[in-house]
Amino acid sequence: AQSVTQLGSHVSVSEGALVLLRCNYSSSVPPYLFWYVQYPNQGLQLLLKYTTGATLVKGINGFEAEFKKSETSFHLTKPSAHMSDAAEYFCAVSDAGNTPLVFGKGTRLSVIA
């Protein structure tokens, strides 16, 4: 069965600093990988996804993630944090479209002015 581990339930960065949110997964078959963002009192919004092809995936709001099979990782990065990036971020995995999405417990990102 798949699982997702997000290291750090809370990450705090200064405005303009690099954002790095870590996600490791386990899957017995090639995975589909997703990052979602959740703002207070809202649903989840897709940031980016990896299914096949290029391992470096670019998403909305300047975020990107790289699928590293050897490390079973799909870390989310953004070169320069903005105050509006403060939110909860969820990594999710599916077994190549055959199983429900399994979500990590989320990482709350705070951005300090």
Add this chain to the structure above:
Amino acid sequence: GAGVSQSPSNKVTEKGKDVELRCDPISGHTALYWYRQSLGQGLEFLIYFQGNSAPDKSGLPSDRFSAERTGGSVSTLTIQRTQQEDSAVYLCASSGGEVFSNQPQHFGDGTRLSIL
């Protein structure tokens, strides 16, 4: 609207009452999913529909939970004899194509359920 719509946005009810949560997916999306989000617990998958069919109900927490979908569109999640541990945010999502495909799931804003 163009997105997934859930109602009510908030529901407060007494323990033992039944509640019904509604989800109106994006038009044309045949796949629909229900999740439960509890404080500090991430998202727990409950059930999915492909069209009107829900082949796997094993994710529902207990037999007090049921879900249906009619006309390939609106879905309702019903919780009977509510308990305090049912308090959570219930999220609905829909996606195009086949269920669990590489198409992303689009989420509603959820129903925040509080059991007194």
